[in-house]
Amino acid sequence: MKKRKLGKKIYITGKGRCNFTNACDIEDFFKNVVSNPKFLYSSLYTFGPESMIDFIEMNGTPTKVERGNRAFPVSDHASDITKALEKALKDYSVKVMLRTEVSDILISDNKVTSVVLADGTKMYCDNVIIATGGLSYRTTGSTGDGLKWAKKLGLNVTETRPALVPLNTKESYIPTMQGLALKNVNLSIYNEKKKLYDSFGEMLFTHFGVSGPLVLSASSIIGSTLQKKGSLKAYIDLKPALSRDDLENRILRDFNDNLNKHLSSVLRGLLPSSMVPVFIEIMDFDDSRQINSVTKEERALLLDLLKAFPFTITGLRDYNEAIVTQGGVSVKDIDPSTLKCKNIDNLSFVGEVLDLDAFTGGFNLQIAWSTGYLAGLSI
Numbered sequence: 001m002k003k004r005k006l007g008k009k010i011y012i013t014g015k016g017r018c019n020f021t022n023a024c025d026i027e028d029f030f031k032n033v034v035s036n037p038k039f040l041y042s043s044l045y046t047f048g049p050e051s052m053i054d055f056i057e058m059n060g061t062p063t064k065v066e067r068g069n070r071a072f073p074v075s076d077h078a079s080d081i082t083k084a085l086e087k088a089l090k091d092y093s094v095k096v097m098l099r100t101e102v103s104d105i106l107i108s109d110n111k112v113t114s115v116v117l118a119d120g121t122k123m124y125c126d127n128v129i130i131a132t133g134g135l136s137y138r139t140t141g142s143t144g145d146g147l148k149w150a151k152k153l154g155l156n157v158t159e160t161r162p163a164l165v166p167l168n169t170k171e172s173y174i175p176t177m178q179g180l181a182l183k184n185v186n187l188s189i190y191n192e193k194k195k196l197y198d199s200f201g202e203m204l205f206t207h208f209g210v211s212g213p214l215v216l217s218a219s220s221i222i223g224s225t226l227q228k229k230g231s232l233k234a235y236i237d238l239k240p241a242l243s244r245d246d247l248e249n250r251i252l253r254d255f256n257d258n259l260n261k262h263l264s265s266v267l268r269g270l271l272p273s274s275m276v277p278v279f280i281e282i283m284d285f286d287d288s289r290q291i292n293s294v295t296k297e298e299r300a301l302l303l304d305l306l307k308a309f310p311f312t313i314t315g316l317r318d319y320n321e322a323i324v325t326q327g328g329v330s331v332k333d334i335d336p337s338t339l340k341c342k343n344i345d346n347l348s349f350v351g352e353v354l355d356l357d358a359f360t361g362g363f364n365l366q367i368a369w370s371t372g373y374l375a376g377l378s379i
């Protein structure tokens, strides 16, 4: 354990409340795992969300389940999850070595013989479980050391990238709307004609691009194509509840009621105020004109913008803004029923260091708990 305190990452999870699991059925759990859900079958059936909730409760922290089956401590303090885990460590007399960085793993005859600490100390061991996490939020100690050791030991490591991460965008009009949160919109993302992502929910404009729940989920789905292609087109349906015809009728009505007004004043009834100048700019509309001069083509363009507001995604933000790391130690090299390396019998990998990642909602921590539990049990 590198840091001087336990639970540095747990402390920042779930906006400080730690959404420690998702109390859904296990079959629904798999649907929320983005990479390699099948690998998790044994882990989740051995120690799933229900077991984790019981474990936290048994160790003195009451829990509650909120919207979307997200489980939290009743206190809303992530530190109470760490407290429960610390109690269990104490009850089982686990020796915790704080401020102790592992610098290397030594093997001989396909067996780990010892781990080397940063101060040069060698610790001999019968078994090693690597739970060093991914590359996200490195100040918590997750700096990808396990990935480095895996490569050195001859395991395959799939390409890593930030996931559940905000996205950079190209157009200069996006940052002018920074701080604007859109609720009940539909976001779709395309690789040329192919739709990669299409979902309904909330998103946010920022000084660099876009963020918010819809965007974070999208990043996990589009990340690899985005890195290959360099940029992808995205569209926001700002009025998903209205068909194009219904929306056109609504606009015609609004226009008829305001024939001598300016377009911007009518748009304010349809859009958040910081989007109004952006619409006027994209439409290349002279706002000193009155509504009665709006042409049919201009009205069609307005409809297009409302149903498919366009922007270009140019990249993923950095690991330091990413909730998880996508990619990692290839699950092909790991036995899913024990978490042991197929080639090195006394070495196991668990949690985010593996090529496993899921959507938000408590799934990523549960992956760490479930794989950790099964690895321990198997030893």
Ligand SMILES: Cc1cc2nc3c(=O)[nH]c(=O)nc-3n(C[C@H](O)[C@H](O)[C@H](O)COP(=O)(O)OP(=O)(O)OC[C@H]3O[C@@H](n4cnc5c(N)ncnc54)[C@H](O)[C@@H]3O)c2cc1C
Binding pocket: 001, 002, 003, 009, 010, 012, 013, 014, 015, 018, 019, 020, 021, 100, 101, 102, 103, 131, 132, 133, 134, 136, 137, 140, 141, 142, 143, 144, 145, 146, 322, 323, 324, 350, 351, 352, 353, 361, 362, 363, 364, 365, 366, 368
């Ligand atoms: C801001 C944020 C919010 C999140 N919120 C949630 C949430 O609410 N719910 C959810 O399910 N998931 C959430 N996640 C994701 C979740 O925290 C991770 O998926 C999970 O912590 C991974 O667990 P892990 O044990 O595999 O790795 P980590 O939690 O990353 O732990 C790795 C540990 O290994 C230690 N370590 C690394 N290298 C060495 C070394 N060389 N020597 C010694 N020790 C080392 C690190 O110090 C660290 O303690 C969030 C992540 C972030 C960044």
